Amino acid sequence: MTTKQRAFISFDYDHDEGAKIMLAGQAKLPDSPFEFKDSSVKEHLTGDWKEKVRRRMDNVDVVVVLCGEKTHTASGVSAELEIAKSKSKPYFLLAAYADKSCTKPASATASDKLYKWTWDNLKTLIHGGR
Template sequence: MAKKRVFISFDYHNDKNCKVMLAGQANLPDSPFDFKDSSVDDHLTGDWKDKVKRRMDNVDIVIVLCGTKTHTAAGVAAELKIAKEKAKPYFLLAAHSDKTCTKPTSADSNDKLYKWEWENLKKLVGGSR
């Protein structure tokens, strides 16, 4: 089975370390995904949203990594909105098991925040949601 190409949306200023750990899991031998791209820093030149749109054209699924301040991250909200506009499958993944993680403001009320555990992550990438 071909690995899914993943875009990781995350709060660039607060959850960068969590994103590095998640992207690193793509290197595990039983990983069902390849890390393709991720959030961009708002300081990029030009229209960063256009850059995100182009990046999302080349992925199969979007993982929204939710930390403690994700509800304040305008970039994550915009990226999730773009994923929805492009009809990309996505899911919300709690970045911390010991802290209260929040959803982006563009999340739907019925979007579940899933626990980040390796077996669970593999199932989520495989479509079990």
């Protein structure tokens, strides 16, 4: 059995919490290649929240950036992606909805691909196929 990848899920708490709950639920499937370790928070963390996110990311293998219709305006998601990049954490952008226009966070680059959320894609992406 391969070790499950520990994933941090970055998402727009105000608009995409339902999608994040579904993604975290997929981690519980028997053939899931990842476990849900941590995610964005709505509550303001006391002190320097970015430093707390940096520490949380120390304990993950991959960062999943869940992208919805308003992700381009979500400053927290953009900051979390910057933190992942600064820590050289592997990450990928996942479209939260198949039937909506999903946007990338402001800190994403033009070369950051937005992937379709399918079970097969997710398994491949978690293991570095991007």
